[in-house]
Amino acid sequence: xxxxxxxxxxxxxxxxxxxxxxxxxxxxxxxxxxxxxxxxxxxxxxxxxxxxxxxxxxxxxxxxxxxxxxxxxxxxxxxxxxxxxxxxxxxxxxxxxxxxxxxxxxxxxxxxxxxxxxxxxxxxxxxxxxxxxxxxxxxxxxxxxxxxxxxxxxxxxxxxxxxxxxxxxxxxxxxxxxxxxx
Amino acid sequence: xxxxxxxxxxxxxxxxxxxxxxxxxxxxxxxxxxxxxxxxxxxxxxxxxxxxxxxxxxxxxxxxxxxxxxxxxxxxxxxxxxxxxxxxxxxxxxxxxxxxxxxxxxxxxxxxxxxxxxxxxxxxxxxxxxxxxxxxxxxxxxxxxxxxxxxxxxxxxxxxxxxxxxxxxxxxxxxxxxxxxxxxxxxxxxxxxxxxxxxxxxxxxxxxxxxxxxxxxxxxxxxxxxxxxxxxxxxxxxxxxxxxxxxxxxxxxxxxxxxxxxxxxxxxxxxxxxxxxxxxxxxxxxxxxxxxxxxx
Numbered sequence: 060x061x062x063x064x065x066x067x068x069x070x071x072x073x074x075x076x077x078x079x080x081x082x083x084x085x086x087x088x089x090x091x092x093x094x095x096x097x098x099x100x101x102x103x104x105x106x107x108x109x110x111x112x113x114x115x116x117x118x119x120x121x122x123x124x125x126x127x128x129x130x131x132x133x134x135x136x137x138x139x140x141x142x143x144x145x146x147x148x149x150x151x152x153x154x155x156x157x158x159x160x161x162x163x164x165x166x167x168x169x170x171x172x173x174x175x176x177x178x179x180x181x182x183x184x185x186x187x188x189x190x191x192x193x194x195x196x197x198x199x200x201x202x203x204x205x206x207x208x209x210x211x212x213x214x215x216x217x218x219x220x221x222x223x224x225x226x227x228x229x230x231x232x233x234x235x236x237x238x239x240x241x
Numbered sequence: 242x243x244x245x246x247x248x249x250x251x252x253x254x255x256x257x258x259x260x261x262x263x264x265x266x267x268x269x270x271x272x273x274x275x276x277x278x279x280x281x282x283x284x285x286x287x288x289x290x291x292x293x294x295x296x297x298x299x300x301x302x303x304x305x306x307x308x309x310x311x312x313x314x315x316x317x318x319x320x321x322x323x324x325x326x327x328x329x330x331x332x333x334x335x336x337x338x339x340x341x342x343x344x345x346x347x348x349x350x351x352x353x354x355x356x357x358x359x360x361x362x363x364x365x366x367x368x369x370x371x372x373x374x375x376x377x378x379x380x381x382x383x384x385x386x387x388x389x390x391x392x393x394x395x396x397x398x399x400x401x402x403x404x405x406x407x408x409x410x411x412x413x414x415x416x417x418x419x420x421x422x423x424x425x426x427x428x429x430x431x432x433x434x435x436x437x438x439x440x441x442x443x444x445x446x447x448x449x450x451x452x453x454x455x456x457x458x459x460x461x462x463x464x465x466x467x468x469x470x471x472x473x474x475x476x477x478x479x480x481x482x483x484x485x486x487x488x489x490x491x492x493x494x495x496x497x498x499x500x501x502x503x504x505x506x507x508x509x510x511x512x513x514x515x516x517x518x519x520x521x522x523x524x525x526x527x528x529x530x531x532x533x534x535x536x537x
């Protein structure tokens with residue numbers, strides 16, 4: 060295996076086009092937490108205004124709901140939640156400008172097609188290592204939806220955040236490749 | 242002491258204190274038998290020079306457990322719903338308000354421990370957060386004797402969502418049961434954060450079998466199965482699961498599961514109920530002997 064590819068956020072489509080399913084990537088820069096309740100609100104905004112809220116176009120979404128931070132820390136524990144619950148919204152969000160998503164687990168055929176069509180990527184992060192992943196988070200800022208608690212929209216500044224390319228811009232899918240090999 | 246001044250009555254505030262202590266401890270501690278099994282898998286993966294994705298995921302899980310313990314940070318951001326099972330000997334009486342005190346303890350533990358509030362008021366009609374992680378999901382079992390055991394499990398949503406109940410026809414037999422387990426792993430393991438502990442319940446009724454598969458997760462890895470027959474079936478299922486190649490974090494390789502734990506029970510002549518409850522690689526549970534819990 061080769062060494063991880065280091066990428067700076069926000070991610071450019073030209074950089075994403077070079078990635079292949081299975082590549083290990085270290086992300087640095089800003090990512091945005093959004094999960095079930097946030098996706099519902101984001102879709103309502105998109106349907107009403109025809110664009111993404113909070114200048115999210117060009118950004119990367121992280122499907123995560125962190126624990127509250129201990130004193131003096133930017134965040135508690137943070138890690139990926141199951142991505143397929145966001146499948147209902149992801150193709151529309153990618154068409155509106157989201158360039159990458161981070162979660163765990165398989166995505167629908169529609170999401171694979173949306174990655175191919177829009178040049179977006181789905182990254183898998185490792186589930187169950189949230190204390191370790193939190194060490195990659197250097198700052199956290201509440202952007203919106205504070206009433207949603209852990210499901211609020213937050214901007215996380217990450218440094219060398221480890222992920223794997225799960226679906227690349229050609230529509231190759233690491234999980235489906237692993238399934239078909241077994 | 243596990244009993245209060247009233248003779249043979251379980252002390253409910255002791256139960257609540259034990260629940261509080263277990264939640265605070267479990268949230269930032271990977272269960273020791275799970276950590277040991279991950280460590281063994283990592284060593285053999287490293288020695289075999291296996292695919293580095295598999296080796297590095299296993300290493301990350303070990304490193305995560307060490308960081309969590311050192312810094313008192315939750316091992317997983319999903320600090321779960323709280324599942325509590327009280328197993329009380331029939332010679333003891335149980336105060337009616339025990340689970341009310343348990344709920345108070347859960348609320349305090351989640352607030353004090355800065356754990357994630359992950360419970361909504363109603364699944365269908367009011368998905369607003371209760372903001373204190375209650376209610377806990379509680380069960381009381383009356384068993385022979387005069388002892389009292391408390392089981393506390395912090396259960397993540399992803400692994401519970403990846404679980405299922407199937408009502409088979411009795412003629413489906415062992416191969417039918419195996420098929421349910423394998424299908425569940427193939428379809429859902431990637432969402433459940435492997436390497437998994439796979440809890441399997443077979444028997445009882447539609448509602449009880451799911452509980453059996455959850456109870457099966459409490460058993461420490463490597464401890465004896467319910468019978469020799471059960472041990473042989475567990476090992477057959479584990480072999481088939483690990484031949485799937487899904488691997489740690491579902492990024493390929495092995496192991497997909499650290500153990501399969503089976504519980505069986507009597508059932509209706511027409512039935513063969515099967516339940517699969519996925520336990521994730523961040524397994525958090527504790528079993529406390531309340532008769533020895535005077536240190537709490």
